[in-house]
Amino acid sequence: MAELGEIKSPRTQRMPREARRRQLLQAAHQVFVAHGYHGASMDEIAEVALVSKPVLYQHFPGKRELYLALLDSHLADFTKMLDDAIASTDDNRQRVFETINTYYQYIKRESQAYRLIFESDVLSDPLISARIEEFNNALAVSISKVVVKDTDLNEDEGLLIGRALAGLSQVSARYWATSDEPVDQETAVDLISRLAWRGISRFPKEN
Structure with a gap:
């Protein structure tokens, strides 16, 4: 059994690309609903999705593209x-x-x-x-x-x-x-x- 310290956190865990994309869209939905497009930030979306900003930008080059995908x-x-x-x-x-x-x-x-x-x-x-x-x-x-x-x-x-x-x-x-x-x-x-x-x-x- 792996030690607790060896378990990867949700922020670093690797996921299949489509699963990660769904996760990011769900997080974006939550943030856009709460704050609207103009009040939402990629920082908060990454935080809600438990990913780093580079991971978020790997899938969506910007907030507009993320909103359009959602x-x-x-x-x-x-x-x-x-x-x-x-x-x-x-x-x-x-x-x-x-x-x-x-x-x-x-x-x-x-x-x-x-x-x-x-x-x-x-x-x-x-x-x-x-x-x-x-x-x-x-x-x-x-x-x-x-x-x-x-x-x-x-x-x-x-x-x-x-x-x-x-x-x-x-x-x-x-x-x-x-x-x-x-x-x-x-x-x-x-x-x-x-x-x-x-x-x-x-x-x-x-x-």
């Missing part, structure tokens, strides 16, 4: 959840419900990640705003494909509907999550999904 990770997770919701059923009314419900679930369960994505203090940064736009557009495109398939609307019209539904989900979920006396989640999702469905169902495909 943002990409959160957006990828959220995108997968929404894609799974859209693909979960062929019933379009249920599909609307599941998509909106996913927004509400994410903002409730992953509120810190949601704030980093949509309420960051650096949303004016061109690279960061481009990432958010790419996410919003991808969701709108996913929705529009279903709309165009099942209605007589063209692609541009379907994309506009997709943007509207995505915006409705985001704005209503953010309001619901920050309300002092929120409607319960099931009721809120039912209300918003019925509102959305009554609009979309006005465009049936003509035989």
Whole structure:
């Protein structure tokens, strides 16, 4: 058995590159949530991750690159959840419900990640705003494909509907999550999904 003095501390322990990257992103998430982008420092992120600054810089050349990597990770997770919701059923009314419900679930369960994505203090940064736009557009495109398939609307019209539904989900979920006396989640999702469905169902495909 190794002596206690021979055990490597977390600061010096070698880890596989991907495991180390996940560790650094988790530490960055913690610091960015606590202090915002401008208030966070690479020194504190390295300290929270229990690594030296050279180790941190081996993976991320700067705070901006680290923030972008964290943002990409959160957006990828959220995108997968929404894609799974859209693909979960062929019933379009249920599909609307599941998509909106996913927004509400994410903002409730992953509120810190949601704030980093949509309420960051650096949303004016061109690279960061481009990432958010790419996410919003991808969701709108996913929705529009279903709309165009099942209605007589063209692609541009379907994309506009997709943007509207995505915006409705985001704005209503953010309001619901920050309300002092929120409607319960099931009721809120039912209300918003019925509102959305009554609009979309006005465009049936003509035989």
